[in-house]
Amino acid sequence: MFQPDVTIIGGGLAGCEAAWQLAERGVRVALVEMKPAQQSPAHTTPLLAELVCSNSLRSDEITAPAGLLKAELRACRSFIIACADEARVPAGEALAVDRRLFSQLCTVRIARHPFIRLERRRVDRLPEGPAILAGGPLLAGGAAHELQRLCGERLYFYDAIAPIVDADSIDWSCCFRASRHDRSGGDGAEGDYVNCPLTREEYYRLVEEIRRGRKVLPHPFEEPRYFEGCLPIEVMVERGADTLAFGPLRPVGLIDPRNPSEPPFAVVQLRAENRYGTAYNLVGFQTRLAYPEQKRIFSLIPALRQAEWLRFGSIHRNSYVESWRVLDTELALRSKPSLHLAGQITGVEGYIESTAMGLLAAWFVHGKLTGRPLPPPPETTALGGLYQHVIRPRQPGERYVPMNINFGLLPPLPGRTRKTERRALMAQRAQRALQAWLAELDTGRTQPARSQSLSAASTAAP
Ligand SMILES: Cc1cc2nc3c(=O)[nH]c(=O)nc-3n(C[C@H](O)[C@H](O)[C@H](O)COP(=O)(O)OP(=O)(O)OC[C@H]3O[C@@H](n4cnc5c(N)ncnc54)[C@H](O)[C@@H]3O)c2cc1C
Known part of the structure; x- marks a missing residue:
């Protein structure tokens, strides 16, 4: 009988990433997705990890913020980025994918993972045990109402963003x-x-x-x-x-x-x-x-x-919480510490950013379950910059608005450097810091209880 250790709500980019990361570490996961019985207004297929708009995961150049974040996610063995790499279509320096193939790869691999049980139903009551809520910007049903009850005025349904220079x-x-x-x-x-x-x-x-x-x-x-x-x-x-x-x-x-x-x-x-x-x-x-x-x-x-x-600047429908107020440093709700948040709902914006927050949430949960808390990612990495954006305390009057990864989230380099040079130096600094962090995790952690090779999983349509 499959008894899940962790429930994950939402089989989007963050939910799939989190499920895979936990399962590969030997944690049993129930991944609950409301499709196809109910579709959000933006989703149209029964597949997991659906890309609702563009098929681009943006630049793959390491000197671009999105490229750096992807490189870091690859170094962390991201499930989503591995599937995206396999489903890649020509798009210059960007990583664009065949969206159907990409979602099929994600769906089949998740469905076949022995440590994951995929449940197709809408979640209306938030679970009592360890859980990750990854319901995305269009979180539906009772889960959204419960989250509102837990966060009060700190749950927003619209995004009104001013440009940043x-x-x-x-x-x-x-x-x-x-x-x-x-x-x-x-x-x-x-x-x-x-x-x-x-x-x-x-x-x-x-x-x-x-x-x-x-x-x-x-x-x-x-x-x-x-x-x-x-x-x-x-x-x-x-x-x-x-x-x-x-x-x-x-x-x-x-x-x-x-x-x-x-x-x-x-x-x-x-x-x-x-x-x-x-x-x-x-x-x-x-x-x-x-x-x-x-x-x-x-x-x-x-x-x-x-x-x-x-x-x-932009204005669109987007459910997200004021993370730095309602979440602790492990991305768990202060008012319900067994529930972690992942993906766009934490106040990040975009496919890869949501993926990154899925990976981090899973690693924090794993650290909790094993009694070896995860040290936060270094601030000088793209992962760390994004994480800091989510949890850093704000000044009075400062609004919390969702953010794509950008170099403004990372500490500047000392002294003045030309822009082209600066980006390369920031990327090198990030990669050194990430490697040191991963090495620290390797020495302090048990190896995953089991590891399923991505290529071993079938790519056939579900
Ligand atoms: C209209 C629109 C266009 C966008 N265009 C882009 C773009 O071009 N590029 C880009 O980078 N980002 C884009 N985004 C943002 C992008 O969708 C997100 O960054 C990303 O998909 C968020 O990942 P996620 O895993 O947090 O949520 P999602 O990928 O949305 O996944 C959430 C999943 O949870 C499920 N779910 C929701 N509520 C429940 C429930 N109660 N019970 C069970 N399951 C539930 C949903 O069905 C969905 O599968 C767009 C968003 C929208 C709404």
Whole structure:
């Protein structure tokens, strides 16, 4: 009789990764997936690990953040990345897959693993025993209600993201540092915000382009539901050409030290996105503008003419928890420590990021079950940067928004280096740190109780 040690809810990317990692370590897993009896509004097949949109897992170059994260996942023997590598289709420097083959590989291997029992039903009650919730951005049914009960206001259903810019690409000669109504009296203390002033002409041109710019339409299952305090810029622009100038772009209380007698007409404020000051978000710029339009239109802000965007703004349906408040450092819910969270629901964004959080959650659970707690991944790795994004305490007033992997999540290198060189050096540093971490785990751990070779499993369609 199969008695599972751990229940995993959701057979998406994170759930499959977590199930495989645990099973390969000799832990018996019940993986519960609601498809095909119930499909989310975005899923269409009965297969596990379904890619709901693009078939690309993004760059495979080690000097790109997504490439580095994938390289680290390969070093950690990620199940999802191994299946993706096998289902690869030509896509230049990106790892793109034949989506059906990819999901078939995942489904068959999971279904045939002797330590995994695949159950096809919707979970409406969260289990009492050790469990991982990996229900994704469209978590369904009673599980979502229970999670809401456990997290209260800390469970969000929509994402409203402002774009993030690389600090090195800001034209610092066109902006000034100050906090609104700064009372430092000009003693040289720098304010917390980077302020990008606009003339009247620049402001109205920006507003007009935002009004005319191409927007991404909501999916059929997304009712445009906005909070007054967090309106998309295009919605504010529709309310009148001056709305932004009296809202997030108001110049009140901001004095440009280069021109103290003449207040700017409007000011775009940038706020530090990380503690290293290597990335800044555009305050109040959550938007549905298409990505190329964001690039074109925001370059009308003089300080951002050459901006390099680490992430574009977006608004979409997405269930995620405010992880740093509701989870402990092992990704378990503080209010229900037997339940760990994995995947996009922890506040990461994207296929590989969700996979990474599935792998880490499984390793934390395994550490708990065996009494050998997992040391956290080093901060200088992409895995560690993502993990820090999820658990790092925030400043008062700092919003928690889901994140793709980007170099802004990793500590900067000491001194100044050119960008091309910097990425290579950060990747080398990450790989050294990851190898040291894995070596530490190898010496401190028992070997997996059994190991099933990936190639031994059949690739036939289920
Ligand atoms: C419309 C849309 C488009 C996207 N496009 C992209 C893209 O192009 N590129 C990209 O990188 N990311 C994209 N994402 C994000 C991407 O879906 C996620 O990053 C990734 O799939 C999340 O992995 P996950 O394992 O956390 O969740 P999922 O892959 O969504 O898996 C969750 C699984 O849990 C199951 N489930 C849910 N509730 C229950 C329940 N109560 N009981 C049992 N099973 C349940 C679901 O059926 C699903 O199979 C998109 C998301 C959406 C919604």
